[in-house]
Amino acid sequence: MNRSLDLDRRRFLALAGATGLVLGGHGALLDGIAAEPGAAKFNPWLAIDRDGMVTLFCGRSEMGQGAFTGLGQLLAEELGCDWQKLKVETGPADSAFVNIYGGVELLTEGHGEPDQMGATKNWILTKIAKNVSMQFTGGSSSARDGFIRLRTVGATARAMLIEAAAHEWGVTAGECVTEAGIVTHPRTGRRRSYGDLAAAAAKLDPPGDVPLKPRADWTLIGQPVPRLDVPAKTDGSAIFGIDVRRPNMLFATVAQCPIFGGKLRRFDAAAALALPGVKAVREVPGGVAVVADTTWHARKGLQTVVIEWDEGPNAGLDSAALDKHYLAALDGKLDRAAATGDVETALKTAKQTVTADYHLPFLAHAAMEPINCTAEVTETGVDVWVPTQAQTGAEKAAAEAAGMSTSKVRIHTTLLGGSFGRRAEADFVAQAVTLAKAMKQPVQVLWSREEDMQHDFYRPMAVSRLTAGLDAAGMPVAWRHRVATNSIFARQFPPLLWMKGDPAIAEGSAEMLYAIPNQRMESSTQESLVPVGAWRSVGHSLNGFFKECFLDEVAAAGGIDPVELRRRLLKDQPRALAVLERLAKEGDWGKKLPPGQGRGVALHASFGSIVAEIAEVAVEDGRLSVKRVVAVVDCGTVINPQIVEAQIQGGIVYGLTAALYGKITIEKGRVVQTNFPDYDMVRLAQMPKIEVHVIASTAYPGGVGEPGTPPFAPAVA
């Protein structure tokens, strides 16, 4: 059989699993997939070695969200392998690993469920998502993308293993069963392990239409399976980007122009080059790098480099002026993002109107692992070891920096020491490759915390004005949401803009669940002089805050209890209503609290899930503290309940830090904050008790990495 055709066929079959459609592939190769020697490769996702060790190349990055374990459960459920013999790693940049679900969701404003889309639309969108090579981990989409795809991969391989055993024994496949990595023929008692069968099985034609197990037969999906990555994270053996070591490797650190839009004019490296261990001082994209034999020597060297920056056009930029500018834009020409009914008339005829302005600052991601990347450039190509959320973006940046085609780039994704959207960018990849090429040696670039904080792609600043009209009963009949903010996708994914506008500006507001008859969402896209990017929950963290805070204003003006108002507005949304009712019960809504304490509530749907939270807050010595948070989540089918709980907890803590401390301030074109002492974080002492309740559901899975964040700040505010 023609090898490439064969591989393509396998690729189509597994891709088809994501959408129920058979798609054409474009012949990407399996080169660079590092299966164990002697392991049999079934397709880009799966290899089984002679000892029966199963490797899932999941194509998604593990940044703490539990993707390896959750996706491993999906595969193993259908493959029927021994869970103890499963390992998961991120596959290379490869079209096989395109995030179809996440890509389609971007293109459809959150209506990406395969069963909700028509076949033609599904086919077109899938084609687009695939052709723009969106291999990324984000949008809380890993489980949703893998839910059918990885079970299909597992079921198909299991059928091939059975077929190989049946052939050997001269029986029919239907007579064989599998248990924990072994094919058995119950009638004769014959048994063969997956390890023994893998080589023969992987050569078989993959069957096209393998049925998946009914839900009632699941033994792994839905179970609180311990995470595969946890043990190595308790003994120092887990390898993050910063831990990559290559023979003959050099260490580098960078200084980048502190003023956004500025650039390097000149530098004097004489003092640095005289220091011990310093090998070179070089220009890299964004600034200057010192390369040395250790990180410390590079850091010390950089302190002595005299750098002159061309400050560029933004040296006068500051947050206060931006805020004024954004606010003024709300009275200017706005783009309509969504509308139902006639808001202007309804506002005029309303019994009373309520209006409020909200201002949200830029926020940094501040993942614990500072930005880093390791690269090696040789005649055969570029190897990049990088904690990245976006393999195809990293691949493109590396190819450009090396002056080679992407086919010569090998992306090795390490564990990510947090990311929250920051590592979807590839600015640091270009720096590492530039240096590795110049030095003709492997180079690891590691930013200081200060560079990390001052050269982020921040959550956009946003100013909004919400106006509601209430009827005589105090119920909102008109809702107008105006927002001025920056576009993330104008830079990250320009085709989206001409197709449908920036979804991140409207998301969380345009598709509001509340039954208000007249709604209008309008936006003003502000020029991004400060770089902006995806920040855990993206537009939802802005619009969720505006919408839920303002709904409380509406409740107060109408004299209606905030939970009761939401209850009435959700009467046609059974899933959201069930979340709210469960929350009111678990969160003791209406029960008395000690003096000086209060409760707030918020509900928000994002990334296919609905999360509602009640926060109990107190003011002590003039400072706000959060005592208890109760969260209820409907994320459809749960793959791993303990991961769901951890992600919702984590999303709440991320929101808590933003609510208590988060603010990136711009003065003279640069970020004021430098490090944790002036961009502080919640620690154990500020930690409320968090209770997470998950609604039992058989619906298609929703995301869990991000949806816990949007309701938190408005529940506290």
Added chain:
Amino acid sequence: MITLSVNGKKHEVAVEDDTPLLWVLRDSIGLTGTKFGCGVAACGACTVLVDGEAKRSCMLPVASVGAAEITTIEGLSPHRGHILQKAWIAAQVPQCGYCQSGMLLAAAALLKQNPKPSDADIDAAITNICRCGTYQRVRQAIHMVAEAAP
């Protein structure tokens, strides 16, 4: 040459006296379990034990360590056998895991000095930052160990 005692083993390192212990551990000795987070002793990712006491190694000049016994995450126990590591796994504490080396060593120092810490004791002793928000499970795992203590 400076001689260090790390995880019960002597290491001769050729570094300047002012080199922070963190970089000696990571770049000279090759023990990468100790992490760099902030460089200003604010986040605790670089926490190691120096004679049993939790210290932030990113601002600790190597020359000041002298003959003290240094314990890094790699030396907490052979084969993840320390009771805290077992509790960390049982409570499924780590998410991204980057801060957990420091978190575990801070917890080990606390429990050595105070085997039955209250919540307030934990809050006061462990000021490490975790951006994933694993704090609740960190607290739970420490209490698990404290309850098992005689």
